Amino acid sequence: MTAPGYAVFGTAIGDCGIAWNERGVMAVQLPEGSEEKTRARLTARLPEAIESAPPAEVQRAIDGVVSLMDGKRTDLTGVELDYEGVPDFHHRVYEFIRSIPAGKTLTYGDIANILGMPGGAQAVGQAMGRNPFPIIVPCHRVLAAGGKDGGFSARGGVATKRRMLVIEGALADEPTLF
Numbered sequence: 323m324t325a326p327g328y329a330v331f332g333t334a335i336g337d338c339g340i341a342w343n344e345r346g347v348m349a350v351q352l353p354e355g356s357e358e359k360t361r362a363r364l365t366a367r368l369p370e371a372i373e374s375a376p377p378a379e380v381q382r383a384i385d386g387v388v389s390l391m392d393g394k395r396t397d398l399t400g401v402e403l404d405y406e407g408v409p410d411f412h413h414r415v416y417e418f419i420r421s422i423p424a425g426k427t428l429t430y431g432d433i434a435n436i437l438g439m440p441g442g443a444q445a446v447g448q449a450m451g452r453n454p455f456p457i458i459v460p461c462h463r464v465l466a467a468g469g470k471d472g473g474f475s476a477r478g479g480v481a482t483k484r485r486m487l488v489i490e491g492a493l494a495d496e497p498t499l500f
Contacts, residue, residue: 327374330361331384333391335485338457339364340387341371342380346402349454350387387457393489395424398458408454415449416459425491427463443467462486 326348328341336353337360348371351364365371376384383401390396399420405413414437422428430450434442450461462483 326368326371327376327380328364328368328371329373329376329380329384330357330364331388333388334393334489335391336360338387340376340380340384341368342376343404345404345406347380347383347455347458348404350456350458352456383458390424390457391486391489393491397423398460401458403455403458409449411445412449412452415446416453416455419450419459419461419464422460422463424460424463427465427487427492429465429467431467433464457486463490463492 324344326341326343328339330337330339332338333353336355337357338353339349339351339360340347341349341351341364349364349367351360351367354360354363361373379402383398386396386398386401390398403416405416408416415433418433418437428436430443430446433446434440437446439445446464447466450464453459453461456462
């Protein structure tokens with residue numbers, strides 16, 4: 323088995339990272355404020371990964387992420403993910419969330435009910451907090467009850483989540499005081 327590879331790339335929300343192996347994408351890193359910080363965070367998660375040119379299928383995933391964050395309707399459901407080490411329930415949640423189209427949202431409770439776990443909103447939220455593939459598994463499209471933001475573990479927290487939803491057209495851009 324060859325060592326995993328990784329790359330850092332620019333998007334409308336900042337520099338993201340992606341890591342892959344022969345089974346598919348292993349991880350996506352949301353922006354950490356700079357290319358260097360994003361790289362450091364990704365390599366801390368996957369110290370065995372080597373920075374390298376992405377293979378064609380990973381480059382298509384990168385292009386799709388960039389396109390989506392540019393506000394274009396982009397389908398990332400064809401991106402192969404490596405679910406090794408991901409708990410079965412999380413895998414089910416992530417696969418379902420991949421079906422939520424850009425510009426749409428559901429609540430944690432909606433997803434729990436659809437997956438046959440009434441009252442399981444907290445479990446869905448915990449799975450979201452451990453999502454190793456943000457954007458490709460669009461956890462930013464999952465809201466708390468009543469359409470409230472809920473949490474978001476990326477740098478910038480809920481503000482980053484809201485920005486992503488505005489880019490995708492799921493939320494109106496909020497006016498500022500200035």
